[in-house]
Amino acid sequence: MDRLIYTAMSGAKQILEQQATVSNNLANVSTNGFRAQLDTFRAVPVVSEGLPTRTFVVDSTVGSDFRAGPLQQTGRALDVALEGQGWLAVERADGTEGYTRSGSLKVNENGVLQTQSGLNVLSDAGPITIPPDIVLSIAKDGTISTVEAGSKPGVSIQLARMKLVNPPQENLVRGDDGLFITKDGEAAEVDANVTVAAGYVESSNVNAVDAMVNMISLARQFELHMNMLKHAESNAAKATEFLALN
Template sequence: MDRLIYTAMTGAKHILEQQATVSHNLANATTAGFRAQLDSFRAVPVIGEGLPTRAFVVDSTVGSDFTPGPLQQTGRDLDVAVQGAGWIAVQAADGSEAYTRHGSLKLSENGILQTQAGLSVQGDGGPISVPPDVTLAIGRDGTVSAIPTGGKSNAVNVLGRIKLVNPEEASLERGDDGLFRVKGGGEADADAAVSVVGGALEGSNVNVVDAMVSMINLGRQFEMQMNLLKNAESNASKASQILSMS
């Protein structure tokens, strides 16, 4: 009886947690460069006195779905999409190096190339500074060039190159801020094979239909766990009645 209660109780608890993960993925179905989070259930034995006959359910994060999302043409000069595998290096709020696929960039008040979240884009030698009154062009290799607005069209100045990296997917972990970092700290080396597409953004890789189906399935699983708890309560009540009769 208690084994049934352990399994049903922990199963219902972690189904709610997995439901929250699916809801988070669904909420970011339109977020550029978003990578869906993957969860799974696993059984863990209860450690204690006596034989390990009881087990409970744990919801564990197995990683992220690194499948590329669809490319969406925007025509904006400061929009870039990583083509294939790879990441854009940015400076996180804590000063560490982090990685994102969200290539919608902007210029800060001080002329620093940043993401829409205000994080500085990392270049070969640090953040990329842009002078005023120029038009920016970003090449396939991440090279940022400036063309004077009122000058000659052939007077192109190279300001720097966006740091593009391609670490192993197994070595990356998602932070609470949605950015990815190398496990254990450290920084990934720049990879010249990574290329970007200008005037485009990568869409989220969340499949809305699959996410909705998962939410329905999880809702039914939660209802099943509740029914198991009701059956356990009913069995305990009937057992008490039999014992009282004897």
Template sequence: MDRMIYTAMTGAKHVMEQQANVSHNLANASTTGFRAQLDSFRAVPVVNGGLPTRTYVVDATVGADFTPGPIMQTGRDLDVALQGKGWLAVQLPDGSEAYTRHGSLKLNENGVLQTQSGMNVLGDAGPITVPPDTNISIANDGTISGTSGGRSSTVTVLGRIKLVNPEEANLQRGDDGLFRTRDGNPADADARVRLAGGALENSNVNVVDAMVNMITLSRQFEAHMNLLKNAENNANKASQLLSLT
């Protein structure tokens, strides 16, 4: 009976955590470039001085679904969507490197190319700066070209966005929603990654699947609670039998 209590108790706890992750996915169903969170659970034995007869549930891995989301055309010059696998490299406030697929870019007051959250977009030689009164275009390989607002039609290459494609197993999500390499080393640029200009990638969260998953988790939590009630009833019956003897 105590084994049932351990399994039901820890199972209910992690089902609640999985419900929180599914709720987080649903809340980001319309977030550009969002990657759905995934959970995986496994049973492990309770190690103590006696025999490992009890087991409990642990969260084995919390990963991400790297399936590309649908691409939506916007027509905005500073919107880019990654075609297939790949990431945009951005610079964090501490100078380290992180990766995102949120391709809605902007220029700050100093002409530095940034994400909408204010992170500098990295190029081959660091952050990319655009001169004033310059019309820019972004090629599918990440090259940023600019033409001045005057009569001159000279096209100047201003830089190239650093596009990377590290191993998915080496990526982990941070609390800020950005991805980083597990070993902390910056990923190398990958010339095979391609962009689609004037477009954004939608979230890859399937709302219908997430809602069905939420209903399933609710039923699983109810089943764990019923197991605990059964354990309590069994304990009461056993106490009654012992009192009679």
């Protein structure tokens, strides 16, 4: 009887963890550049003295969905969306390099180009500083140019070029802060083939309908495991009655 209890319990536990993953995806359905997390169930045989007829359920994270999300036009000069594959390099809170697809940028009070969450956007030489009272333009290769504001346009000056990278997907892992980092901890090299579209942002690639259907399916599976535990309890009670009669 205890074998049935532990088998059903392991399945219910992993379903709860996968529900948390789906809930996180649904919570980020409107987050710019978000990449959906993918989980899957796998069966692990139970090694014991008896016959190998039982398995436990394990929820394993297989990675992230790297498909591009739809582009939305904003017309804002500091909004950029990466076209096709590629990542925008930013400085994480611990000073290391992280990668994001969220290209809604801003200039802070110190003139440093940042993401909306306050992370510094990187160039080959480090953070990018924007002078005050200028008009910005961002080229397809990530080059940031400026023109002095005024009635007479000044000479276009190239300030910096955003670091655009495209490391292999199998070498990327999602960090605790939501940014992607390389598994080996090394900074990715600049990829000249990565381009951006100014005045656009990339939406999340989470399909809200699929996520909701998956959530309903997981809820039904969890209910099935709970019913198995109730049946095990009922069988144990009946067995106790028979033993008491004997």
